[in-house]
Amino acid sequence: MNPIVILGSNGQVGYQLKKDFSKKYFIHALSKDDCDISNINHLTNTLEKLNPSIVINAAAFTDVDGAEKNPSNAYKINAESVENLSKLSHHLNFTLIHFSTDYVFNKSSFEAICENEALNPINIYGNSKLLGENAILKYAERFYIFRISWVYGRHGKNFPKTIIKLAREKEEIKIVNDQFGSPTSTFLISHVLDQIVDMHLNKSVNKFGIYHLSPNEYCSWFDIGKVILQKFKNNPEFRLKKIIPTTSEEFASVAKRPNFSYLDNSKIKKSFGIKINNWMHYLNEFLKYYD
Numbered sequence: 001m002n003p004i005v006i007l008g009s010n011g012q013v014g015y016q017l018k019k020d021f022s023k024k025y026f027i028h029a030l031s032k033d034d035c036d037i038s039n040i041n042h043l044t045n046t047l048e049k050l051n052p053s054i055v056i057n058a059a060a061f062t063d064v065d066g067a068e069k070n071p072s073n074a075y076k077i078n079a080e081s082v083e084n085l086s087k088l089s090h091h092l093n094f095t096l097i098h099f100s101t102d103y104v105f106n107k108s109s110f111e112a113i114c115e116n117e118a119l120n121p122i123n124i125y126g127n128s129k130l131l132g133e134n135a136i137l138k139y140a141e142r143f144y145i146f147r148i149s150w151v152y153g154r155h156g157k158n159f160p161k162t163i164i165k166l167a168r169e170k171e172e173i174k175i176v177n178d179q180f181g182s183p184t185s186t187f188l189i190s191h192v193l194d195q196i197v198d199m200h201l202n203k204s205v206n207k208f209g210i211y212h213l214s215p216n217e218y219c220s221w222f223d224i225g226k227v228i229l230q231k232f233k234n235n236p237e238f239r240l241k242k243i244i245p246t247t248s249e250e251f252a253s254v255a256k257r258p259n260f261s262y263l264d265n266s267k268i269k270k271s272f273g274i275k276i277n278n279w280m281h282y283l284n285e286f287l288k289y290y291d
Contacts, residue, residue, distance in 0.1 A: 002094075003028050004197070005052040007037055008059025013099060013148075015155040016186035017056060020194060028052070032059065037081040047088055054197065056097040057085055060129075064103070065254040067125040074128040082132035086139035095142040095200065097193070100210075102149035102181060102261035104130045110180070112218075112264035115147075115210050123255040133210070142206075144196065146189070146213040147263055153186030154289060159221065163228050164290055167240035177222035177245035181261045182214045185282040189213060196272055207271050212263035215279040227280060231287045 004021065008014040009029035018029035028050055035046045037059045047055065060078055061067060067074035082098065089096040103126030104119050121127040136143050152158035160183065166173050192213055199205035225243045232238040248257070265276055 001026055001201075002051055002053035004054045004056065005030060005047065005050055005094075006056045006058060007035060008032065008057065009034075011058055011060070011062075012151055012153045012156040012158065013186050013189055014056075014058030016153050016190045017058060017193065020190045021197075024194070025197070037085065038076050040081075040084050043081070043084060044088060047092055047094075051092070052094045054095045054097060054200070055085065055089065056193070057082065058099060060099065061125070064123060064125045064257070067128065068123065068254045071124045071128075074124055075131070078125070078128035079131035079135065083135035083139065086136045086143075089140045089143065095144070095208075096136065096140050097144045097146070097197075098132070098136055100133050100145050100147045101126060101129045102147060102263050103258065104133065104147070105261060106258045107260055110260050112262050112266075113212070114264045115212055115267055122258065125255065142208055144208060145210040146193075146268075147210065148184050148189060148213050149261055149263055150181045150183045151186065151189070152183055152286065154286070155186070159183070160224060160228065160283065160286065163225050164232075164287075167228060167232055167238045169239065171239050172242045172244065173225070173240065174244045174246040174250070175222045175225040176248050176251055177220050178247050179257060179259055180218050180220050182216075182218045182263065182279045183224055183283060184214050184279075185286055187285070188215060188276070188282050192268070192272075192274055192276070195274055199272065205272060211268040211271070212265050213268055214263040214265045214276075215282055216265065216276055217278040217280075218260075218262035219279060224283065227283055228287065231284070232290075235291075 006029045010031040061074045106120040
C-alpha cells in the first residue's frame with residue numbers, strides 16, 4: 001500500500017496524527033525540517049519519491065496576531081504552498097486532506113455555522129486560509145477540507161495548557177467571556193480522521209468536500225477556565241481560587257477575532273456516521289493527564 005504522508009508532524013495536530021496513525025497505517029511523518037511546504041522544489045521532490053496515496057497537510061502558519069505583522073509568511077504557507085500541494089495532488093494522483101479554520105467566517109448571530117454559509121474573514125490569518133481553501137477547490141480532484149477551531153492537545157502551546165500553568169502560579173486570573181466557539185482536542189481530530197481515512201482506503205465511502213470538525217455545543221474562553229478551576233480546586237499543587245470574566249477589549253490583540261465561531265458538525269456526523277461528544281467531555285479527558 002502506498003504510504004500516508006503527514007506534513008507538519010511537529011505541530012499540535014500533526015503530532016497527534018503521527019502518534020495515532022503510526023499504530024495502524026504505513027506513514028511518513030514529516031516535520032518542517034524534513035519537508036518545508038513553502039519550498040516547492042523540496043516539496044515536489046519529497047512527494048515524488050514517497051509516492052503517497054494520501055497527504056495530510058497539518059502544516060500551517062497559525063499565529064493569528066503574527067499574520068498581521070508578517071502577512072507575506074502567512075500567505076506563502078497558508079495559500080501559496082497549499083496551491084502547490086493542490087496541483088501536486090492532481091499531478092501525483094494522491095488524496096489531499098487539509099485543515100482550515102473557523103476564522104474564514106465572521107457571523108454576527110449566535111447560530112452554529114454550517115459549511116455553506118457566507119465567507120467573510122476579518123483578519124489576515126483567516127483570509128490566507130480561505131485562499132488555501134479556494135486553491136484546493138480549483139486544482140485538487142480528491143480532497144477533504146476540515147475546518148477546525150480552538151485547537152488544543154498535549155503537544156504544543158494552547159489555551160487550556162496556558163490556564164493550567166497560570167492556575168499553578170496565581171490565585172486569581174481574568175479570562176475573556178465575550179468570544180464563543182468550541183475547544184477542539186487533537187484527540188477528537190485524530191479519531192475522526194482515522195475513521196474517514198479507513199473508509200476511504202477501504203473504498204466504502206468517498207465523500208470528498210468541506211466539513212466542520214468540532215465537538216457538540218459551544219462555550220466561551222471563560223467557560224473553559226471554569227472547568228479547569230473546578231477540576232483542580234482541591235489539588236494543593238494549584239493556587240487558583242478565582243476566575244474573573246472580562247471583555248476581549250481588555251485583552252487588546254493585533255488581529256480582530258470573530259465573537260462567535262462555533263462550527264456546526266451535523267454534516268460530518270451524518271455523512272460518515274461518526275459519533276461526537278460535547279466539548280466538556282474531551283476537555284475533561286485532556287485534564288486527566290494533569291491530575
